[in-house]
Amino acid sequence: MGVSLNPAALLSGQGIDVSSLVNQILAKGSGQLTEWQSEQYTLQSQASALNTVNNDLTNLATAITALSDPLGAITSQAATSSNSSVLTATALTTAIPGTHSIAVTNVASAGTVYSDEFSGGASGSILPSASSGEIDLQIGGSSSTPISITITKGINDTLTSLAKDINSRNLGVNASVVTDANGSRLALVSQSTGTPGALAITSNNTSLTFAAPSGGANAVLSIDGIPYSSATNTITGAIPGVTLNLAGGSSGNPVQVTVGPDATQATTAVNNFVTAYNQVISDINTQFTVNTATNSEGPLGSDSSLRQLQSSLMKDIAYAIPGGGAYSGLAGLGISMNDDGTLSVDSSQLNSALSSNPSAFVSFFQNATQTGFADTFHKDLIDLTSPTRGVLNLDLAQNKAQQQDLTKSITNFERQLTAEQTQLTNEYNQVNASLQAYPLLLQEVTATLGTMSWGGGSGNNGSSSPILTSGL
DSSP: OOOOOOHHHHHTTOOOOHHHHHHHHHHTTOHHHHHHHHHHHHHHHHHHHHHHHHHHHHHHHHHHHHHHOTTSGGGOEEEEESOTTTEEEEEOTTOOOEEEEEEEEEOOOEEEEEBOOBTTOTTSBOOSSSSEEEEEEEESSTTSOOEEEEEETTTSOBHHHHHHHHHHTTOSEEEEEEEETTEEEEEEEEEEESGGGOEEEEEEOSSOOBOOOBOOOOEEEEETTEEEEESSSEEEEEETTEEEEEOSOOTTOOEEEEEEEOHHHHHHHHHHHHHHHHHHHHHHHHHHSOBTTTTBOOTTTTOHHHHHHHHHHHHHHTOOOTTOOSOOSGGGGTEEEOTTSOEEEOHHHHHHHHHHOHHHHHHHHOOTTSOSHHHHHHHHHHHHTOTTTOHHHHHHHHHHHHHHHHHHHHHHHHHHHHHHHHHHHHHHHHHHHHHHHHHHHHHHHHHHHHTOOOOOOOOTTSOOOOOOOOOO
C-alpha cells in the first residue's frame, strides 16, 4: 500500500503529519522485523516448555536415585517399641531384622545439689564475717578432683553473683537461684547425665548449707537378658545399627523392640517415583496434544528430542529384570500403566509385596550387578539429564544460540530503522515547513503583483505591451 497525501491540504498551509508519514514509509520495510520477532516469541515459548520438562526430568532422576541408593529409602530399617513411654528406637540401614527384649530399671539422671534457704535472700552476702570464703565442687563422682570456687566480698558473695560466676566458668554445670515462699537457694544441675554428671559439695565455709546431692546415676537396663549400664539415655552399639532412647523405667515388664524393613520410607519412595514419572509424561503429552481451537500442538510438538526422550522413558518403564525373580516387572508390585503412558499404584499390592518378600522387593530395584530396575533407569537418567549430553539440554543450548542470533539481528535492524527514521523526519520536517509557508508566500507574491503599474504603447504590429514602472 502506497503513501497517500491530500494535495488540497498540502496547499492550504496545513502541511503534513511528519510522524505519520515517516511511520508509513518505515512500515513498508519493517516486515522482516515482524517475522524475526515472531520467530523469537516461538523460541522463547519452546525454551520455557523445555525448561519445564527438563526440571521435572531432574526431579524424576532424584526420585530414581532414592530407589537405586544402597543406603536409601527402600533398604532402610525401622525399629518399633511396644511401649514408647519407656523407650523409643531408630535403626540404620545396616540394622539386622529381629526382635529384642529390653527391661529398664532406671534411666540416667543428671547430678543435682542445692543449698537450704538462705535468710539473706538472693542479694545478701553469704560470707559470715571474713572477706573471702570457698566452696569446693566435685563433678564426676568420688574419683574426680574437686574444683575450688573462691568467694570474694563484693564480687561473688551473693547467691545471684555466685550463680553468675559459676556459669561463667563453663564447668558443665548450670547454676541458678531458686526463690519460693520459704526463701532463696542456690541450685546446681549438671549438664551431663550418669556418673560423669554426679555433683557433690566437698568443702564449704560460707553461710550456706547444702542438702545431700542427688542424681548422677547411670541408666541400668538389660538387653535380651544381658545387663547394661549407660551414662546417657541415648544408647548406641548395644544392638548393632539401632539407637535406643530411654524415657522411663519398665517396672519389670520388658519392652519389645522390633527391627525390620521401613515400609513407610520404602512405599513413599516408590510413590514419589511414580509421581515424578507421571509429571514428565504429562509434560510430554501436553506438547503432543492438538488444540482443537487452534488445530496445533504445543511449542515442542515437532521437537524430535522430545520424541527421543519419550521413547527412552517408555523403554525404561517396561524394563524386566534379567532372569526373572519374584518380581520381574513393575506389574508384580502393583504398578500398572494407563492409556496415556502414566502409572497407577495399587497400594494394597505394593504393601503386600514389600511385607511378604522384602529382599525380593529390594532386589527388583537394585542389586549387586547393577541390573535392577532403578539401577538401569538411573544410568539412563544420568545421560538424559547431563548438562552436556542430555537431549533437552542440547536443545536448550541450540535454542539459546538461536535466540542470541535473532536478538542481535533485531537490535541491528532496529538501530537501522531508528537512523532512517531520524533522517526521514529531518527531511520531511523541512518539506513540511515549506508547505506551511506556502500560503504566506502566495500572499506576498499576490501583494507584490498588486503594486505593479501597466503602461500602454504601440509596437510595430500596433499592439500594446505592459511596462513595469517603479511607482516612484
